[in-house]
Amino acid sequence: MTSSGLRRDELAAFLRTRRARLRPAEVGLPEGERRRTPGLRRQEVAQLAGMSIDYYIRLEQGRGPHPSRQVLAAMARALLLSRDEREYLFRIAGENPLPAVGPSREVTPGLRHLIDAMIETPAYLVDAAYQVLAWNRLATYFMGDLSAVPDAERNMIRWTFRQSVTEGHWTDADARRFVHSTVADLRAAYGRYPGDPAIRDLVTELLGTSPSFARLWAEHEVEERRPVIKRVPHPHLGSLEFECRVLLVPETEQRLIVYVPEPGSPTQAVFRRLAERVGS
Incomplete structure:
Protein backbone atom coordinates (compact mmCIF):
# COMPACT_ATOMS: atom_id res chain seq x y z
CA MET A 1 0.00 0.00 0.00
CA ALA A 93 -7.73 3.17 -4.94
CA GLY A 94 -7.43 5.07 -1.66
CA GLU A 95 -10.64 7.09 -2.10
CA ASN A 96 -13.89 7.29 -0.18
CA PRO A 97 -16.79 6.07 -2.34
CA LEU A 98 -18.97 8.74 -3.89
CA PRO A 99 -22.26 9.09 -2.03
CA ALA A 100 -25.44 7.93 -3.72
CA VAL A 101 -27.05 11.27 -4.53
CA GLY A 102 -29.95 9.82 -6.50
CA PRO A 103 -31.42 6.62 -7.88
CA SER A 104 -29.74 5.14 -10.93
CA ARG A 105 -31.63 5.83 -14.16
CA GLU A 106 -29.13 4.13 -16.45
CA VAL A 107 -30.46 1.02 -18.22
CA THR A 108 -27.65 -1.51 -18.64
CA PRO A 109 -27.48 -3.44 -21.92
CA GLY A 110 -28.00 -6.71 -20.03
CA LEU A 111 -31.31 -5.53 -18.56
CA ARG A 112 -32.40 -4.15 -21.94
CA HIS A 113 -31.75 -7.55 -23.55
CA LEU A 114 -33.57 -9.37 -20.73
CA ILE A 115 -36.69 -7.20 -21.07
CA ASP A 116 -36.76 -7.66 -24.85
CA ALA A 117 -36.29 -11.43 -24.50
CA MET A 118 -39.49 -11.74 -22.42
CA ILE A 119 -41.61 -12.02 -25.56
CA GLU A 120 -44.67 -13.55 -23.86
CA THR A 121 -44.50 -11.50 -20.65
CA PRO A 122 -45.26 -7.79 -20.27
CA ALA A 123 -42.24 -6.28 -18.50
CA TYR A 124 -40.90 -2.84 -17.72
CA LEU A 125 -38.12 -1.31 -15.67
CA VAL A 126 -38.56 1.55 -13.19
CA ASP A 127 -36.15 3.45 -10.99
CA ALA A 128 -36.55 3.91 -7.23
CA ALA A 129 -39.03 6.76 -7.87
CA TYR A 130 -41.06 4.53 -10.23
CA GLN A 131 -40.04 6.45 -13.32
CA VAL A 132 -40.41 4.03 -16.27
CA LEU A 133 -37.00 3.59 -17.89
CA ALA A 134 -37.55 0.72 -20.35
CA TRP A 135 -40.33 -1.60 -21.48
CA ASN A 136 -41.06 -4.36 -23.96
CA ARG A 137 -43.70 -4.59 -26.69
CA LEU A 138 -46.29 -6.46 -24.61
CA ALA A 139 -46.11 -3.82 -21.88
CA THR A 140 -47.43 -1.22 -24.33
CA TYR A 141 -50.82 -2.97 -24.25
CA PHE A 142 -51.09 -1.87 -20.61
CA MET A 143 -49.15 1.41 -20.52
CA GLY A 144 -49.48 2.64 -24.09
CA ASP A 145 -46.56 3.67 -26.30
CA LEU A 146 -44.34 5.56 -23.88
CA SER A 147 -41.93 6.57 -26.64
CA ALA A 148 -44.42 9.36 -27.44
CA VAL A 149 -44.66 10.47 -23.80
CA PRO A 150 -42.22 13.04 -22.34
CA ASP A 151 -39.73 11.54 -19.89
CA ALA A 152 -41.12 13.57 -16.99
CA GLU A 153 -44.56 12.04 -17.50
CA ARG A 154 -43.43 8.40 -17.42
CA ASN A 155 -44.07 7.92 -13.73
CA MET A 156 -46.23 5.09 -12.40
CA ILE A 157 -47.06 6.78 -9.10
CA ARG A 158 -48.13 10.01 -10.80
CA TRP A 159 -50.41 8.00 -13.15
CA THR A 160 -51.94 6.13 -10.23
CA PHE A 161 -52.87 9.15 -8.17
CA ARG A 162 -54.18 11.11 -11.14
CA GLN A 163 -56.89 8.50 -11.68
CA SER A 164 -60.38 8.79 -10.25
CA VAL A 165 -61.03 7.15 -6.87
CA THR A 166 -63.74 5.07 -8.58
CA GLU A 167 -61.28 3.32 -10.89
CA GLY A 168 -60.13 -0.27 -10.44
CA HIS A 169 -56.97 0.12 -8.38
CA TRP A 170 -59.00 1.84 -5.61
CA THR A 171 -61.92 -0.62 -5.58
CA ASP A 172 -59.98 -3.91 -5.81
CA ALA A 173 -58.38 -5.11 -2.55
CA ASP A 174 -55.25 -6.59 -4.20
CA ALA A 175 -54.77 -3.45 -6.26
CA ARG A 176 -55.11 -1.26 -3.17
CA ARG A 177 -52.38 -3.27 -1.46
CA PHE A 178 -50.18 -2.73 -4.51
CA VAL A 179 -50.74 1.03 -4.33
CA HIS A 180 -50.03 1.08 -0.58
CA SER A 181 -46.80 -0.88 -0.98
CA THR A 182 -45.71 1.36 -3.86
CA VAL A 183 -46.07 4.47 -1.68
CA ALA A 184 -44.22 2.71 1.16
CA ASP A 185 -41.43 1.84 -1.28
CA LEU A 186 -41.29 5.45 -2.48
CA ARG A 187 -40.91 6.61 1.13
CA ALA A 188 -37.91 4.30 1.52
CA ALA A 189 -36.36 5.89 -1.59
CA TYR A 190 -37.18 9.36 -0.23
CA GLY A 191 -35.16 8.57 2.88
CA ARG A 192 -32.33 6.90 0.96
CA TYR A 193 -31.86 9.76 -1.52
CA PRO A 194 -32.68 12.96 0.41
CA GLY A 195 -30.95 15.13 -2.18
CA ASP A 196 -32.70 13.78 -5.27
CA PRO A 197 -34.85 16.55 -6.81
CA ALA A 198 -36.99 14.18 -8.89
CA ILE A 199 -38.21 12.26 -5.83
CA ARG A 200 -38.62 15.42 -3.76
CA ASP A 201 -40.60 17.20 -6.49
CA LEU A 202 -42.84 14.17 -7.08
CA VAL A 203 -43.71 13.89 -3.39
CA THR A 204 -44.33 17.65 -3.09
CA GLU A 205 -46.56 17.63 -6.18
CA LEU A 206 -48.69 14.70 -5.04
CA LEU A 207 -49.05 16.00 -1.50
CA GLY A 208 -50.60 19.12 -3.02
CA THR A 209 -52.79 17.45 -5.65
CA SER A 210 -53.87 14.06 -4.28
CA PRO A 211 -55.61 13.65 -0.91
CA SER A 212 -55.29 9.86 -1.31
CA PHE A 213 -51.52 10.12 -1.65
CA ALA A 214 -51.29 12.55 1.26
CA ARG A 215 -53.23 10.13 3.47
CA LEU A 216 -50.98 7.20 2.60
CA TRP A 217 -47.82 9.31 2.91
CA ALA A 218 -48.86 10.42 6.39
CA GLU A 219 -48.90 6.78 7.54
CA HIS A 220 -45.07 6.71 7.24
CA GLU A 221 -45.06 3.06 6.17
CA VAL A 222 -41.88 1.56 4.77
CA GLU A 223 -42.00 -1.99 3.45
CA GLU A 224 -40.51 -4.40 0.95
CA ARG A 225 -42.37 -5.14 -2.26
CA ARG A 226 -44.35 -8.38 -2.40
CA PRO A 227 -46.12 -10.00 -5.36
CA VAL A 228 -49.83 -9.29 -5.76
CA ILE A 229 -52.54 -10.72 -7.99
CA LYS A 230 -53.91 -8.17 -10.44
CA ARG A 231 -57.29 -8.51 -12.16
CA VAL A 232 -57.55 -6.18 -15.12
CA PRO A 233 -60.73 -5.64 -17.17
CA HIS A 234 -58.83 -4.69 -20.33
CA PRO A 235 -60.96 -2.77 -22.88
CA HIS A 236 -59.56 -4.76 -25.83
CA LEU A 237 -58.23 -8.01 -24.36
CA GLY A 238 -61.02 -8.89 -21.93
CA SER A 239 -60.67 -9.93 -18.31
CA LEU A 240 -57.06 -10.70 -17.38
CA GLU A 241 -55.56 -12.08 -14.18
CA PHE A 242 -51.85 -12.36 -13.45
CA GLU A 243 -49.29 -12.09 -10.69
CA CYS A 244 -47.52 -8.74 -10.66
CA ARG A 245 -43.93 -9.41 -9.63
CA VAL A 246 -41.63 -6.55 -8.62
CA LEU A 247 -38.01 -7.75 -8.78
CA LEU A 248 -35.27 -5.62 -7.22
CA VAL A 249 -32.09 -5.03 -9.22
CA PRO A 250 -29.62 -4.69 -6.31
CA GLU A 251 -26.76 -2.90 -8.09
CA THR A 252 -29.00 -0.04 -9.29
CA GLU A 253 -31.96 -0.32 -6.89
CA GLN A 254 -34.21 -0.35 -9.94
CA ARG A 255 -37.31 -2.55 -10.11
CA LEU A 256 -38.17 -4.95 -12.93
CA ILE A 257 -41.96 -5.34 -13.02
CA VAL A 258 -43.35 -8.39 -14.81
CA TYR A 259 -46.90 -9.65 -15.34
CA VAL A 260 -46.83 -13.42 -14.82
CA PRO A 261 -49.98 -15.38 -15.79
CA GLU A 262 -50.75 -18.82 -14.37
CA PRO A 263 -49.53 -21.57 -16.75
CA GLY A 264 -52.35 -22.82 -18.96
CA SER A 265 -54.64 -19.94 -17.99
CA PRO A 266 -56.74 -17.87 -20.41
CA THR A 267 -54.49 -14.88 -19.64
CA GLN A 268 -51.41 -16.83 -20.71
CA ALA A 269 -53.19 -17.65 -23.97
CA VAL A 270 -53.92 -13.94 -24.51
CA PHE A 271 -50.29 -13.01 -23.87
CA ARG A 272 -49.12 -15.66 -26.36
CA ARG A 273 -51.49 -14.37 -29.05
CA LEU A 274 -50.19 -10.86 -28.44
CA ALA A 275 -46.60 -12.11 -28.75
CA GLU A 276 -47.43 -13.76 -32.07
CA ARG A 277 -49.09 -10.55 -33.30
CA VAL A 278 -46.09 -8.45 -32.28
CA GLY A 279 -43.65 -10.86 -33.89
CA SER A 280 -45.51 -11.21 -37.18
Missing part, protein backbone atom coordinates in the same frame (compact mmCIF):
# COMPACT_ATOMS: atom_id res chain seq x y z
CA THR A 2 1.26 3.47 -0.83
CA SER A 3 1.10 6.45 1.45
CA SER A 4 -1.95 7.65 -0.43
CA GLY A 5 -3.83 4.41 0.30
CA LEU A 6 -3.64 3.23 -3.32
CA ARG A 7 -3.16 -0.54 -3.54
CA ARG A 8 -1.84 -0.82 -7.08
CA ASP A 9 -1.55 -4.61 -7.27
CA GLU A 10 -5.04 -5.15 -5.88
CA LEU A 11 -6.49 -2.51 -8.19
CA ALA A 12 -4.77 -4.07 -11.19
CA ALA A 13 -6.05 -7.56 -10.38
CA PHE A 14 -9.56 -6.30 -9.72
CA LEU A 15 -9.74 -4.46 -13.05
CA ARG A 16 -8.47 -7.53 -14.93
CA THR A 17 -11.01 -9.88 -13.38
CA ARG A 18 -13.92 -7.47 -13.86
CA ARG A 19 -12.95 -6.96 -17.51
CA ALA A 20 -12.65 -10.70 -18.13
CA ARG A 21 -16.19 -11.47 -16.96
CA LEU A 22 -17.94 -9.11 -19.39
CA ARG A 23 -19.13 -9.99 -22.88
CA PRO A 24 -19.20 -7.27 -25.54
CA ALA A 25 -22.99 -7.56 -25.95
CA GLU A 26 -23.45 -6.66 -22.28
CA VAL A 27 -21.97 -3.21 -22.88
CA GLY A 28 -23.50 -2.63 -26.31
CA LEU A 29 -20.49 -3.70 -28.42
CA PRO A 30 -20.57 -6.22 -31.29
CA GLU A 31 -19.12 -9.67 -30.62
CA GLY A 32 -16.96 -9.43 -33.74
CA GLU A 33 -14.34 -11.99 -34.64
CA ARG A 34 -13.28 -14.84 -32.36
CA ARG A 35 -11.51 -13.61 -29.26
CA ARG A 36 -8.41 -15.27 -27.91
CA THR A 37 -9.31 -14.48 -24.32
CA PRO A 38 -12.67 -14.11 -22.55
CA GLY A 39 -14.15 -10.74 -21.75
CA LEU A 40 -13.57 -7.28 -23.10
CA ARG A 41 -10.34 -6.03 -24.59
CA ARG A 42 -8.40 -3.34 -22.75
CA GLN A 43 -9.00 -0.83 -25.52
CA GLU A 44 -12.75 -1.47 -25.27
CA VAL A 45 -12.80 -0.67 -21.56
CA ALA A 46 -10.72 2.45 -22.17
CA GLN A 47 -13.14 3.52 -24.92
CA LEU A 48 -16.19 2.96 -22.71
CA ALA A 49 -14.58 4.86 -19.84
CA GLY A 50 -13.41 7.75 -22.05
CA MET A 51 -9.71 7.42 -21.24
CA SER A 52 -6.54 6.65 -23.19
CA ILE A 53 -5.66 3.00 -23.76
CA ASP A 54 -2.13 3.62 -22.46
CA TYR A 55 -3.45 5.01 -19.18
CA TYR A 56 -5.77 2.04 -18.68
CA ILE A 57 -3.03 -0.51 -19.51
CA ARG A 58 -0.75 1.02 -16.89
CA LEU A 59 -3.52 0.72 -14.28
CA GLU A 60 -4.00 -2.97 -15.13
CA GLN A 61 -0.26 -3.52 -14.90
CA GLY A 62 -0.05 -1.95 -11.45
CA ARG A 63 2.15 0.95 -12.52
CA GLY A 64 -0.33 3.70 -13.19
CA PRO A 65 -0.71 7.00 -11.34
CA HIS A 66 -3.25 7.56 -8.61
CA PRO A 67 -6.62 7.56 -10.48
CA SER A 68 -8.94 10.46 -9.79
CA ARG A 69 -12.46 10.00 -8.49
CA GLN A 70 -13.78 10.90 -11.95
CA VAL A 71 -11.65 8.15 -13.53
CA LEU A 72 -12.80 5.62 -10.95
CA ALA A 73 -16.45 6.50 -11.56
CA ALA A 74 -15.95 6.16 -15.32
CA MET A 75 -14.32 2.73 -14.95
CA ALA A 76 -17.11 1.59 -12.62
CA ARG A 77 -19.68 2.49 -15.29
CA ALA A 78 -17.68 0.89 -18.09
CA LEU A 79 -17.24 -2.38 -16.18
CA LEU A 80 -20.89 -2.46 -15.00
CA LEU A 81 -19.81 -2.73 -11.39
CA SER A 82 -22.40 -3.42 -8.71
CA ARG A 83 -22.77 -1.00 -5.83
CA ASP A 84 -20.55 -3.17 -3.61
CA GLU A 85 -17.93 -3.56 -6.33
CA ARG A 86 -17.94 0.17 -7.00
CA GLU A 87 -17.36 0.90 -3.31
CA TYR A 88 -14.53 -1.65 -3.24
CA LEU A 89 -12.92 -0.08 -6.33
CA PHE A 90 -12.84 3.33 -4.65
CA ARG A 91 -11.41 1.97 -1.40
CA ILE A 92 -8.53 0.02 -2.97
Whole structure:
Protein backbone atom coordinates (compact mmCIF):
# COMPACT_ATOMS: atom_id res chain seq x y z
CA MET A 1 0.00 0.00 0.00
CA THR A 2 1.26 3.47 -0.83
CA SER A 3 1.10 6.45 1.45
CA SER A 4 -1.95 7.65 -0.43
CA GLY A 5 -3.83 4.41 0.30
CA LEU A 6 -3.64 3.23 -3.32
CA ARG A 7 -3.16 -0.54 -3.54
CA ARG A 8 -1.84 -0.82 -7.08
CA ASP A 9 -1.55 -4.61 -7.27
CA GLU A 10 -5.04 -5.15 -5.88
CA LEU A 11 -6.49 -2.51 -8.19
CA ALA A 12 -4.77 -4.07 -11.19
CA ALA A 13 -6.05 -7.56 -10.38
CA PHE A 14 -9.56 -6.30 -9.72
CA LEU A 15 -9.74 -4.46 -13.05
CA ARG A 16 -8.47 -7.53 -14.93
CA THR A 17 -11.01 -9.88 -13.38
CA ARG A 18 -13.92 -7.47 -13.86
CA ARG A 19 -12.95 -6.96 -17.51
CA ALA A 20 -12.65 -10.70 -18.13
CA ARG A 21 -16.19 -11.47 -16.96
CA LEU A 22 -17.94 -9.11 -19.39
CA ARG A 23 -19.13 -9.99 -22.88
CA PRO A 24 -19.20 -7.27 -25.54
CA ALA A 25 -22.99 -7.56 -25.95
CA GLU A 26 -23.45 -6.66 -22.28
CA VAL A 27 -21.97 -3.21 -22.88
CA GLY A 28 -23.50 -2.63 -26.31
CA LEU A 29 -20.49 -3.70 -28.42
CA PRO A 30 -20.57 -6.22 -31.29
CA GLU A 31 -19.12 -9.67 -30.62
CA GLY A 32 -16.96 -9.43 -33.74
CA GLU A 33 -14.34 -11.99 -34.64
CA ARG A 34 -13.28 -14.84 -32.36
CA ARG A 35 -11.51 -13.61 -29.26
CA ARG A 36 -8.41 -15.27 -27.91
CA THR A 37 -9.31 -14.48 -24.32
CA PRO A 38 -12.67 -14.11 -22.55
CA GLY A 39 -14.15 -10.74 -21.75
CA LEU A 40 -13.57 -7.28 -23.10
CA ARG A 41 -10.34 -6.03 -24.59
CA ARG A 42 -8.40 -3.34 -22.75
CA GLN A 43 -9.00 -0.83 -25.52
CA GLU A 44 -12.75 -1.47 -25.27
CA VAL A 45 -12.80 -0.67 -21.56
CA ALA A 46 -10.72 2.45 -22.17
CA GLN A 47 -13.14 3.52 -24.92
CA LEU A 48 -16.19 2.96 -22.71
CA ALA A 49 -14.58 4.86 -19.84
CA GLY A 50 -13.41 7.75 -22.05
CA MET A 51 -9.71 7.42 -21.24
CA SER A 52 -6.54 6.65 -23.19
CA ILE A 53 -5.66 3.00 -23.76
CA ASP A 54 -2.13 3.62 -22.46
CA TYR A 55 -3.45 5.01 -19.18
CA TYR A 56 -5.77 2.04 -18.68
CA ILE A 57 -3.03 -0.51 -19.51
CA ARG A 58 -0.75 1.02 -16.89
CA LEU A 59 -3.52 0.72 -14.28
CA GLU A 60 -4.00 -2.97 -15.13
CA GLN A 61 -0.26 -3.52 -14.90
CA GLY A 62 -0.05 -1.95 -11.45
CA ARG A 63 2.15 0.95 -12.52
CA GLY A 64 -0.33 3.70 -13.19
CA PRO A 65 -0.71 7.00 -11.34
CA HIS A 66 -3.25 7.56 -8.61
CA PRO A 67 -6.62 7.56 -10.48
CA SER A 68 -8.94 10.46 -9.79
CA ARG A 69 -12.46 10.00 -8.49
CA GLN A 70 -13.78 10.90 -11.95
CA VAL A 71 -11.65 8.15 -13.53
CA LEU A 72 -12.80 5.62 -10.95
CA ALA A 73 -16.45 6.50 -11.56
CA ALA A 74 -15.95 6.16 -15.32
CA MET A 75 -14.32 2.73 -14.95
CA ALA A 76 -17.11 1.59 -12.62
CA ARG A 77 -19.68 2.49 -15.29
CA ALA A 78 -17.68 0.89 -18.09
CA LEU A 79 -17.24 -2.38 -16.18
CA LEU A 80 -20.89 -2.46 -15.00
CA LEU A 81 -19.81 -2.73 -11.39
CA SER A 82 -22.40 -3.42 -8.71
CA ARG A 83 -22.77 -1.00 -5.83
CA ASP A 84 -20.55 -3.17 -3.61
CA GLU A 85 -17.93 -3.56 -6.33
CA ARG A 86 -17.94 0.17 -7.00
CA GLU A 87 -17.36 0.90 -3.31
CA TYR A 88 -14.53 -1.65 -3.24
CA LEU A 89 -12.92 -0.08 -6.33
CA PHE A 90 -12.84 3.33 -4.65
CA ARG A 91 -11.41 1.97 -1.40
CA ILE A 92 -8.53 0.02 -2.97
CA ALA A 93 -7.73 3.17 -4.94
CA GLY A 94 -7.43 5.07 -1.66
CA GLU A 95 -10.64 7.09 -2.10
CA ASN A 96 -13.89 7.29 -0.18
CA PRO A 97 -16.79 6.07 -2.34
CA LEU A 98 -18.97 8.74 -3.89
CA PRO A 99 -22.26 9.09 -2.03
CA ALA A 100 -25.44 7.93 -3.72
CA VAL A 101 -27.05 11.27 -4.53
CA GLY A 102 -29.95 9.82 -6.50
CA PRO A 103 -31.42 6.62 -7.88
CA SER A 104 -29.74 5.14 -10.93
CA ARG A 105 -31.63 5.83 -14.16
CA GLU A 106 -29.13 4.13 -16.45
CA VAL A 107 -30.46 1.02 -18.22
CA THR A 108 -27.65 -1.51 -18.64
CA PRO A 109 -27.48 -3.44 -21.92
CA GLY A 110 -28.00 -6.71 -20.03
CA LEU A 111 -31.31 -5.53 -18.56
CA ARG A 112 -32.40 -4.15 -21.94
CA HIS A 113 -31.75 -7.55 -23.55
CA LEU A 114 -33.57 -9.37 -20.73
CA ILE A 115 -36.69 -7.20 -21.07
CA ASP A 116 -36.76 -7.66 -24.85
CA ALA A 117 -36.29 -11.43 -24.50
CA MET A 118 -39.49 -11.74 -22.42
CA ILE A 119 -41.61 -12.02 -25.56
CA GLU A 120 -44.67 -13.55 -23.86
CA THR A 121 -44.50 -11.50 -20.65
CA PRO A 122 -45.26 -7.79 -20.27
CA ALA A 123 -42.24 -6.28 -18.50
CA TYR A 124 -40.90 -2.84 -17.72
CA LEU A 125 -38.12 -1.31 -15.67
CA VAL A 126 -38.56 1.55 -13.19
CA ASP A 127 -36.15 3.45 -10.99
CA ALA A 128 -36.55 3.91 -7.23
CA ALA A 129 -39.03 6.76 -7.87
CA TYR A 130 -41.06 4.53 -10.23
CA GLN A 131 -40.04 6.45 -13.32
CA VAL A 132 -40.41 4.03 -16.27
CA LEU A 133 -37.00 3.59 -17.89
CA ALA A 134 -37.55 0.72 -20.35
CA TRP A 135 -40.33 -1.60 -21.48
CA ASN A 136 -41.06 -4.36 -23.96
CA ARG A 137 -43.70 -4.59 -26.69
CA LEU A 138 -46.29 -6.46 -24.61
CA ALA A 139 -46.11 -3.82 -21.88
CA THR A 140 -47.43 -1.22 -24.33
CA TYR A 141 -50.82 -2.97 -24.25
CA PHE A 142 -51.09 -1.87 -20.61
CA MET A 143 -49.15 1.41 -20.52
CA GLY A 144 -49.48 2.64 -24.09
CA ASP A 145 -46.56 3.67 -26.30
CA LEU A 146 -44.34 5.56 -23.88
CA SER A 147 -41.93 6.57 -26.64
CA ALA A 148 -44.42 9.36 -27.44
CA VAL A 149 -44.66 10.47 -23.80
CA PRO A 150 -42.22 13.04 -22.34
CA ASP A 151 -39.73 11.54 -19.89
CA ALA A 152 -41.12 13.57 -16.99
CA GLU A 153 -44.56 12.04 -17.50
CA ARG A 154 -43.43 8.40 -17.42
CA ASN A 155 -44.07 7.92 -13.73
CA MET A 156 -46.23 5.09 -12.40
CA ILE A 157 -47.06 6.78 -9.10
CA ARG A 158 -48.13 10.01 -10.80
CA TRP A 159 -50.41 8.00 -13.15
CA THR A 160 -51.94 6.13 -10.23
CA PHE A 161 -52.87 9.15 -8.17
CA ARG A 162 -54.18 11.11 -11.14
CA GLN A 163 -56.89 8.50 -11.68
CA SER A 164 -60.38 8.79 -10.25
CA VAL A 165 -61.03 7.15 -6.87
CA THR A 166 -63.74 5.07 -8.58
CA GLU A 167 -61.28 3.32 -10.89
CA GLY A 168 -60.13 -0.27 -10.44
CA HIS A 169 -56.97 0.12 -8.38
CA TRP A 170 -59.00 1.84 -5.61
CA THR A 171 -61.92 -0.62 -5.58
CA ASP A 172 -59.98 -3.91 -5.81
CA ALA A 173 -58.38 -5.11 -2.55
CA ASP A 174 -55.25 -6.59 -4.20
CA ALA A 175 -54.77 -3.45 -6.26
CA ARG A 176 -55.11 -1.26 -3.17
CA ARG A 177 -52.38 -3.27 -1.46
CA PHE A 178 -50.18 -2.73 -4.51
CA VAL A 179 -50.74 1.03 -4.33
CA HIS A 180 -50.03 1.08 -0.58
CA SER A 181 -46.80 -0.88 -0.98
CA THR A 182 -45.71 1.36 -3.86
CA VAL A 183 -46.07 4.47 -1.68
CA ALA A 184 -44.22 2.71 1.16
CA ASP A 185 -41.43 1.84 -1.28
CA LEU A 186 -41.29 5.45 -2.48
CA ARG A 187 -40.91 6.61 1.13
CA ALA A 188 -37.91 4.30 1.52
CA ALA A 189 -36.36 5.89 -1.59
CA TYR A 190 -37.18 9.36 -0.23
CA GLY A 191 -35.16 8.57 2.88
CA ARG A 192 -32.33 6.90 0.96
CA TYR A 193 -31.86 9.76 -1.52
CA PRO A 194 -32.68 12.96 0.41
CA GLY A 195 -30.95 15.13 -2.18
CA ASP A 196 -32.70 13.78 -5.27
CA PRO A 197 -34.85 16.55 -6.81
CA ALA A 198 -36.99 14.18 -8.89
CA ILE A 199 -38.21 12.26 -5.83
CA ARG A 200 -38.62 15.42 -3.76
CA ASP A 201 -40.60 17.20 -6.49
CA LEU A 202 -42.84 14.17 -7.08
CA VAL A 203 -43.71 13.89 -3.39
CA THR A 204 -44.33 17.65 -3.09
CA GLU A 205 -46.56 17.63 -6.18
CA LEU A 206 -48.69 14.70 -5.04
CA LEU A 207 -49.05 16.00 -1.50
CA GLY A 208 -50.60 19.12 -3.02
CA THR A 209 -52.79 17.45 -5.65
CA SER A 210 -53.87 14.06 -4.28
CA PRO A 211 -55.61 13.65 -0.91
CA SER A 212 -55.29 9.86 -1.31
CA PHE A 213 -51.52 10.12 -1.65
CA ALA A 214 -51.29 12.55 1.26
CA ARG A 215 -53.23 10.13 3.47
CA LEU A 216 -50.98 7.20 2.60
CA TRP A 217 -47.82 9.31 2.91
CA ALA A 218 -48.86 10.42 6.39
CA GLU A 219 -48.90 6.78 7.54
CA HIS A 220 -45.07 6.71 7.24
CA GLU A 221 -45.06 3.06 6.17
CA VAL A 222 -41.88 1.56 4.77
CA GLU A 223 -42.00 -1.99 3.45
CA GLU A 224 -40.51 -4.40 0.95
CA ARG A 225 -42.37 -5.14 -2.26
CA ARG A 226 -44.35 -8.38 -2.40
CA PRO A 227 -46.12 -10.00 -5.36
CA VAL A 228 -49.83 -9.29 -5.76
CA ILE A 229 -52.54 -10.72 -7.99
CA LYS A 230 -53.91 -8.17 -10.44
CA ARG A 231 -57.29 -8.51 -12.16
CA VAL A 232 -57.55 -6.18 -15.12
CA PRO A 233 -60.73 -5.64 -17.17
CA HIS A 234 -58.83 -4.69 -20.33
CA PRO A 235 -60.96 -2.77 -22.88
CA HIS A 236 -59.56 -4.76 -25.83
CA LEU A 237 -58.23 -8.01 -24.36
CA GLY A 238 -61.02 -8.89 -21.93
CA SER A 239 -60.67 -9.93 -18.31
CA LEU A 240 -57.06 -10.70 -17.38
CA GLU A 241 -55.56 -12.08 -14.18
CA PHE A 242 -51.85 -12.36 -13.45
CA GLU A 243 -49.29 -12.09 -10.69
CA CYS A 244 -47.52 -8.74 -10.66
CA ARG A 245 -43.93 -9.41 -9.63
CA VAL A 246 -41.63 -6.55 -8.62
CA LEU A 247 -38.01 -7.75 -8.78
CA LEU A 248 -35.27 -5.62 -7.22
CA VAL A 249 -32.09 -5.03 -9.22
CA PRO A 250 -29.62 -4.69 -6.31
CA GLU A 251 -26.76 -2.90 -8.09
CA THR A 252 -29.00 -0.04 -9.29
CA GLU A 253 -31.96 -0.32 -6.89
CA GLN A 254 -34.21 -0.35 -9.94
CA ARG A 255 -37.31 -2.55 -10.11
CA LEU A 256 -38.17 -4.95 -12.93
CA ILE A 257 -41.96 -5.34 -13.02
CA VAL A 258 -43.35 -8.39 -14.81
CA TYR A 259 -46.90 -9.65 -15.34
CA VAL A 260 -46.83 -13.42 -14.82
CA PRO A 261 -49.98 -15.38 -15.79
CA GLU A 262 -50.75 -18.82 -14.37
CA PRO A 263 -49.53 -21.57 -16.75
CA GLY A 264 -52.35 -22.82 -18.96
CA SER A 265 -54.64 -19.94 -17.99
CA PRO A 266 -56.74 -17.87 -20.41
CA THR A 267 -54.49 -14.88 -19.64
CA GLN A 268 -51.41 -16.83 -20.71
CA ALA A 269 -53.19 -17.65 -23.97
CA VAL A 270 -53.92 -13.94 -24.51
CA PHE A 271 -50.29 -13.01 -23.87
CA ARG A 272 -49.12 -15.66 -26.36
CA ARG A 273 -51.49 -14.37 -29.05
CA LEU A 274 -50.19 -10.86 -28.44
CA ALA A 275 -46.60 -12.11 -28.75
CA GLU A 276 -47.43 -13.76 -32.07
CA ARG A 277 -49.09 -10.55 -33.30
CA VAL A 278 -46.09 -8.45 -32.28
CA GLY A 279 -43.65 -10.86 -33.89
CA SER A 280 -45.51 -11.21 -37.18
